[in-house]
Amino acid sequence: MGKISIVGLGPGDYSLISQGALETLNSGSRIYLRTEKHPTLEKLKETIEYTSLDYFYDNEDDFESVYNKISEFIIEASKESDIVYAVPGHPRVAEKTVTIIENIAKLENIDVESIPSMSFVDAMFNYLKIDPANGFKLLDAFEIENSYIDTNTSMIITQIYDQFIASNVKLKLLEYYDYDQEVCIVNGAGVKNLESKKYVKLYELDRSENLFNYLTSLYIPKSSKKMYNTVHDLEMIMDTLRGPSGCDWDKKQTHESLKKYIIEEAYELCQAIDNDDLDEMIEELGDVLLQVIFHCQIGQEQGSFDLKEVTNSICNKLIHRHPHVFKNVELDMNKFERTWEELKKEEKGETTVTEGLRRIPKNLPALTKSEKVQHKAALVGFDWDDISHVFKKIEEEYQELLDECKAGNIKYIKEELGDLLFSVVNLSRFLSIDPEESLNSTINKFINRFEFIEQSAIQLHKNLEDMTLEEMDELWEKAKLK
Known part of the structure; x- marks a missing residue:
């Protein structure tokens, strides 16, 4: 089992590679470069032999896969002998493969040593003449979609390789900053004769005249305008x-x-x-x-x-x-609602359906609560097989209400009216119609028709109170034609 020496190549200028890194590169161990797209390689080629891992970028579909494959390769290579793994900048600054390698190496008892050089972040702040002591946040352009954007601190976004990535970054930042927020496109920080910076408005970031390459980063100063968006x-x-x-x-x-x-x-x-x-x-x-x-x-x-x-x-x-989404459990989606109720019972520690019925909020509108009670009961099979039975039940409850009204029994009239309403809600459930929406629609229709009656009465110079029911009913029939 060999040792892995992870070397930082600095931001790009040969003079910024640490002495320790140079000594390790010349130690005689096999050398692997995450990428040879780095300015220091022009001079390093004169003294070292190495294997570039750039081919992983061509063979994988996304950067996450690239980083994982490179890390696995380095681990396997170290099992044969001591190796040197060289990465741009500082090994611990925006270098995903280093974290992955160290995590795997810890599990497999592989010795890992990190030899730093100056990071591109140090080079950027030096080039921009900005003191990082005031705080900043470092983000990867490929992870910005899921990152927290804090406009109250300055920010550096790395790996803005091309105009397409710049456009994605711009769209994300426009959710948090004003369109005219000033940003700085920095190229080749820490590389003599390659350093450049360009201050632009955020909305101009992805314009074709702006330069983007593998040495491009974006600096965004603390916003002068408070954005309330979190x-x-x-x-x-x-x-x-x-x-x-x-x-x-x-x-x-x-x-x-x-x-x-x-x-x-x-x-x-x-x-x-x-x-x-x-x-x-x-x-x-x-x-x-x-x-x-x-x-x-x-x-x-x-x-x-x-x-x-x-x-x-x-x-x-x-x-x-949602075990079918997060735990790869196979579910019959035709029975998903029943599964959902079973999972709810499990969460609540309930053992009976009745407990779930009693859990429905008492303050819900009665029509909504009725539909929920019926639906939960139906999930365990307590339901009519055919809508014709629902209509018969409504007729039955209507007749019972008529009988109690004739008998003048107030107590039972209230009970039978409730039974009738409950049966009508059951019908709405069979028809897949929300009873609240249906009734509200009728209420609005009533109001519109009543308005027609009232406005017609005003045009006839009559008061509603002085009109007969027949006169109002005639206007009502006209309103129904509108």
């Missing part, structure tokens, strides 16, 4: 509102006092969706999100829970309820 921003605002110098109304709110607002906001969002108004949807979704953050802030102050616990809870729930 949940963390909302958390900070809520913390201020509830703080000593905050708003008296916000400070006195409790979980109990806020209950009505989450219901109101949810209904306002539904209305925005019905109106197909995207701007209104954005606003109302923000209001719903505010309620979530509000409750999390109260929970954090009380030491009971915070947003992290809420997020962790819903993430674990989604993963658990």
